[in-house]
Amino acid sequence: MKAVLACLILFxxxxxxxxxxxQFDVVVYGATPAGIAASVNAAQLGVKVxxxxxxxxxxxxxxxxxxxxxxxTFEAVQGTFREFMNRVLAYYTSTYGxxxxxxxxxxxxxxxxxxxxxxxxxxxxxxxxxIEVFTNYRLERTEKKGNRLTxxxxxxxxxxxxIMTKATVFIDATYEGDLIAKAGCAYRLGRESKEEFxxxxxxxxxxxxxxxxxxxxxGGDKEIQNYNFRICxxxxxxxxxxxxxxxxxxxxxxxxxxxxxxxxKIRQFNLNLVTIRSIPNxxxxxxxxxxxxLSLALWGESHTWPEGSPEHRKMLYERHKDHALGLIYFVxxxxxxxxxxxxxxxxxxxxxxxxxxxxxxxxxxxxxxGRRLVGSYIFKEQDTQQASNxxxxxxxxxxxxxxxxxxxxxxxxxxTAFHPTIRDGQFSAAFSNVxxxxxxxxxxxxxxxxxxxxxxxxxxxxxxxxxxxxxxWTALGQAAGVAAALAIKQKVQLRNVKxxxxxxxxxxxxxxxIYFSDVLPGSPFFKAAQYFGQKGFLVKVPAIDTVHxxxxxxxxxxxxxxxxxxxxxxxxxxxxxxxxxxxLEIISxxxxxxxxxIFLTMTRGDFLNELYRKFKTHK
Numbered sequence: 001m002k003a004v005l006a007c008l009i010l011f012x013x014x015x016x017x018x019x020x021x022x023q024f025d026v027v028v029y030g031a032t033p034a035g036i037a038a039s040v041n042a043a044q045l046g047v048k049v050x051x052x053x054x055x056x057x058x059x060x061x062x063x064x065x066x067x068x069x070x071x072x073t074f075e076a077v078q079g080t081f082r083e084f085m086n087r088v089l090a091y092y093t094s095t096y097g098x099x100x101x102x103x104x105x106x107x108x109x110x111x112x113x114x115x116x117x118x119x120x121x122x123x124x125x126x127x128x129x130x131i132e133v134f135t136n137y138r139l140e141r142t143e144k145k146g147n148r149l150t151x152x153x154x155x156x157x158x159x160x161x162x163i164m165t166k167a168t169v170f171i172d173a174t175y176e177g178d179l180i181a182k183a184g185c186a187y188r189l190g191r192e193s194k195e196e197f198x199x200x201x202x203x204x205x206x207x208x209x210x211x212x213x214x215x216x217x218x219g220g221d222k223e224i225q226n227y228n229f230r231i232c233x234x235x236x237x238x239x240x241x242x243x244x245x246x247x248x249x250x251x252x253x254x255x256x257x258x259x260x261x262x263x264x265k266i267r268q269f270n271l272n273l274v275t276i277r278s279i280p281n282x283x284x285x286x287x288x289x290x291x292x293x294l295s296l297a298l299w300g301e302s303h304t305w306p307e308g309s310p311e312h313r314k315m316l317y318e319r320h321k322d323h324a325l326g327l328i329y330f331v332x333x334x335x336x337x338x339x340x341x342x343x344x345x346x347x348x349x350x351x352x353x354x355x356x357x358x359x360x361x362x363x364x365x366x367x368x369x370g371r372r373l374v375g376s377y378i379f380k381e382q383d384t385q386q387a388s389n390x391x392x393x394x395x396x397x398x399x400x401x402x403x404x405x406x407x408x409x410x411x412x413x414x415x416t417a418f419h420p421t422i423r424d425g426q427f428s429a430a431f432s433n434v435x436x437x438x439x440x441x442x443x444x445x446x447x448x449x450x451x452x453x454x455x456x457x458x459x460x461x462x463x464x465x466x467x468x469x470x471x472x473w474t475a476l477g478q479a480a481g482v483a484a485a486l487a488i489k490q491k492v493q494l495r496n497v498k499x500x501x502x503x504x505x506x507x508x509x510x511x512x513x514i515y516f517s518d519v520l521p522g523s524p525f526f527k528a529a530q531y532f533g534q535k536g537f538l539v540k541v542p543a544i545d546t547v548h549x550x551x552x553x554x555x556x557x558x559x560x561x562x563x564x565x566x567x568x569x570x571x572x573x574x575x576x577x578x579x580x581x582x583x584l585e586i587i588s589x590x591x592x593x594x595x596x597x598i599f600l601t602m603t604r605g606d607f608l609n610e611l612y613r614k615f616k617t618h619k
Contacts, residue, residue: 064364571605
């Protein structure tokens with residue numbers, strides 16, 4: 001009877017989708033860095049993976065113009081994204097030489113040309129025979145058995161036959177959260193009120209110089225962060241194409257800039273109107289500027305993107321593109337722009353050697369926020385803050401990744417007469433955050449099985465503002481790939497995978513689940529420090545009342561800062577009795593007197609390694 005039923009289901013699938021389903025272990029939707037990380041890490045563990053992308057573009061924002069990586073400390077970026085950065089550095093070193101300007105300009109692999117990022121992502125995928133990549137396929141429909149997602153079909157956007165996929169695990173790595181929505185997951189879209197979770201920056205807020213202004217009600221609504229393009233531009237005239245006048249150019253749209261130029265508020269192109277950050281070979285990542293009254297972002301026009309039809313998204317894409325190019329064209333060419341500002345802006349053009357398939361313009365709109373899963377854990381502002389009686393963020397025993405970025409929103413609403421130059425919902429609070437752990441529950445749907453969501457994660461609007469960075473999404477994608485492989489091999493539901501097993505594999509791969517400033521991958525103490533850090537060994541070491549304040553925003557280059565203070569293991573310091581007793585008590589280890597004598601002759605690092613050996617031996 002079961003065999004007959006199975007044949008009937010297969011027959012109905014063939015009738016519905018016009019072909020026999022393709023069978024995989026894991027299907028990943030979205031060739032973002034997180035999707036690539038999920039695919040690569042799952043494939044490395046021996047499972048068969050399909051990576052499916054709606055467009056013809058591989059690498060999401062990271063190869064789509066966001067070439068100046070957003071993170072704070074290098075110590076926080078490990079695992080797959082650090083591998084990507086190492087490959088960037090190796091590319092510029094082998095191509096131009098170790099002492100070249102390109103190597104200096106890539107700054108340890110953190111800055112890169114879009115075409116280089118795309119090349120590296122394609123190499124990472126091609127090295128895994130267990131991965132099959134499909135581009136130009138859009139999510140069409142899903143199949144479920146009860147609450148379990150079992151199949152997803154995709155329509156071709158390039159005239160090919162549709163495909164129906166069956167898998168044990170599906171992963172949503174899209175910025176919009178398209179798969180979680182189609183699968184029937186509960187999700188959030190918009191801003192929570194301040195009352196719902198007690199977050200300082202929640203809801204309707206107007207901020208200037210770190211202060212809340214009148215009109216900041218904290219009320220919730222459906223608004224999400226503004227979008228814009230991270231435009232790759234060049235100042236190499238031999239490689240530059242003049243910025244074209246958009247077909248739908250409307251000069252009147254940009255006239256408010258003239259008022260601010262006359263008032264002296266705008267004196268230059270960079271930093272007043274846009275943010276220009278240099279990358280190798282005389283190129284730059286040109287981004288939205290937070291504090292200009294007009295900017296690359298279209299204020300208040302992103303809200304309908306996440307749930308919009310393909311046609312609606314295409315319209316919004318063109319609208320944002322016309323606006324961005326129009327803004328630059330206006331500054332470069334309008335007769336009323338002062339000569340000094342115009343000359344500065346005219347230094348930049350679109351690069352001939354980037355995005356040749358897209359009129360040399362970035363194909364990726366910066367979708368800063370889409371749908372947010374309602375998962376087993378909801379990440380909030382408080383998860384990024386210093387815990388009570390500790391110098392660290394709250395301990396997350398089920399951590400699968402580390403975040404180290406400030407709460408940051410490019411605003412949500414349009415200008416108003418009340419605050420004409422301040423965006424509703426704009427805040428930047430890097431000063432308040434400490435490195436924070438991200439628990440497994442943020443990628444696990446509360447109700448639906450067979451699905452993980454490392455990009456449209458479970459978080460509040462404010463909590464998401466600290467996690468919406470490519471290195472963090474990529475770390476969550478890596479963990480999702482590992483979790484998927486474990487669930488398949490152990491034949492358990494994703495929510496029942498033992499998180500300590502995910503953590504162990506991540507540590508083997510050089511990924512981190514807790515932040516330390518002085519014990520990094522490659523250190524002989526790395527695995528032991530990560531293992532016991534998860535158990536709370538270093539949460540209150542040093543005690544908050546034993547250290548002097550040290551500013552954590554000490555910039556070493558661009559937006560990057562020195563290692564976060566007071567997050568040290570100090571592996572070479574000698575053990576002392578108080579610390580030894582404290583650590584042994586945490587893990588309920590009954591050491592003999594002779595063991596304690598030996599422990600007290602050790603350094604901290606050797607002690608952690610010895611305990612780690614004992615725990616691994618007795619597993």
